[in-house]
Amino acid sequence: MKDLLEKIRREALAKMEDSENLDRLNEVRVAYLGKKGELTQVLKNMRNVSPEERPKVGQMVNETRAALEEKLEEIKQNIAARQRELQMKAEEIDVTLPAKRMKVGHRHPNTIAQAEVERIFVGMGYEVVEGPEIELDYYNFEALNIPANHPAKDEQDTFYITKDILLRTQTSPVQVRVMEQKKPPIRMIAPGRVFRADEVDATHSPSFHQIEGLVIDKNITFADLKGTLAEFARELFGPDTKVKFRPHHFPFTEPSAEMDVTCFKCGGKGCRMCKDEGWIEILGCGMVHPKVLAMSGIDPEEYSGFAFGVGLERIALLKYEIDDMRLLYENDIRFLKQF
Numbered sequence: 477m478k479d480l481l482e483k484i485r486r487e488a489l490a491k492m493e494d495s496e497n498l499d500r501l502n503e504v505r506v507a508y509l510g511k512k513g514e515l516t517q518v519l520k521n522m523r524n525v526s527p528e529e530r531p532k533v534g535q536m537v538n539e540t541r542a543a544l545e546e547k548l549e550e551i552k553q554n555i556a557a558r559q560r561e562l563q564m565k566a567e568e569i570d571v572t573l574p575a576k577r578m579k580v581g582h583r584h585p586n587t588i589a590q591a592e593v594e595r596i597f598v599g600m601g602y603e604v605v606e607g608p609e610i611e612l613d614y615y616n617f618e619a620l621n622i623p624a625n626h627p628a629k630d631e632q633d634t635f636y637i638t639k640d641i642l643l644r645t646q647t648s649p650v651q652v653r654v655m656e657q658k659k660p661p662i663r664m665i666a667p668g669r670v671f672r673a674d675e676v677d678a679t680h681s682p683s684f685h686q687i688e689g690l691v692i693d694k695n696i697t698f699a700d701l702k703g704t705l706a707e708f709a710r711e712l713f714g715p716d717t718k719v720k721f722r723p724h725h726f727p728f729t730e731p732s733a734e735m736d737v738t739c740f741k742c743g744g745k746g747c748r749m750c751k752d753e754g755w756i757e758i759l760g761c762g763m764v765h766p767k768v769l770a771m772s773g774i775d776p777e778e779y780s781g782f783a784f785g786v787g788l789e790r791i792a793l794l795k796y797e798i799d800d801m802r803l804l805y806e807n808d809i810r811f812l813k814q815f
């Protein structure tokens with residue numbers, strides 16, 4: 477009996493040592509300590525042992541069982557530790573590897589220029605408003621004193637949705653929408669996208685942006701226009717910037733002008749930037765035409781005002797010395813990152 481127990485013990489321990497995983501270990505446990513296991517069989521055969529021997533054999537069986545259980549626990553711990561180690565290895569992070577850099581987005585030059593223009597006018601007490609990109613012919617042309625057969629309509633050919641609905645060619649219709657809705661005093665700017673049937677080249681695009689401005693109140697004169705736009709130019713291009721107004725024609729203003737600024741690159745001496753002119757044209761402006769006021773429900777005898785329109789791309793191109801407008805629409809991150 478003693479020999480048998482010794483044998484069971486030796487074999488069981490060896491098999492436990494050889495177990496590579498918990499499943500295999502469990503099989504060994506069942507084979508020896510389970511209900512039908514070898515050691516359990518020995519206990520069941522106790523009745524064949526003489527009564528005097530029984531306590532001794534019983535003790536031996538218990539010792540063997542205890543030894544096996546102890547070993548079982550030990551091997552179990554080892555396997556678990558080994559598995560944990562393997563798992564840690566698999567999940568190891570090499571903190572010395574170069575990190576993946578988070579790519580943070582960047583504001584487009586148009587967006588930066590628009591924010592700058594808004595900042596300047598908001599600082600002068602202007603409100604920023606928006607109007608629809610799909611506009612009625614009435615607001616885009618008619619109410620701006622551009623009747624059906626006016627030649628100005630030809631210069632601003634656009635995309636028509638119906639005979640009466642089009643993609644706006646300018647932000648000027650927002651003037652009309654605001655005047656219809658609000659009583660003076662009005663001080664607003666209206667940035668937004670506009671559309672024209674233009675071919676793409678270095679200075680043209682079928683879709684670009686403008687910022688419209690409008691001031692209506694009692695006793696507004698051309699002096700207010702001049703002072704405001706000169707201040708705008710100084711804020712945008714630097715305190716030494718001078719402005720010059722050239723007579724021009726817009727159907728919705730009278731008188732009308734285009735404003736030039738002294739070249740901020742050469743200070744007016746003449747350079748590549750200003751094509752040796754010393755001056756750079758930046759916007760159209762004028763005193764709101766009495767007919768436009770009247771059509772929008774504002775009494776031209778009581779109120780007067782001025783308006784202006786600037787090309788946003790033009791400002792962005794000038795400010796960042798970009799020589800081709802197409803670069804603004806290519807969305808090449810290498811280009812956009814520079815501003």
Ligand code: DAH
Nearest residue numbers: 646648760761762783784785
């Ligand atoms: N809407 C004009 C254009 O697209 C620009 C303009 C000129 C706007 C004079 C104005 C203005 O408000 O007074 O060419």
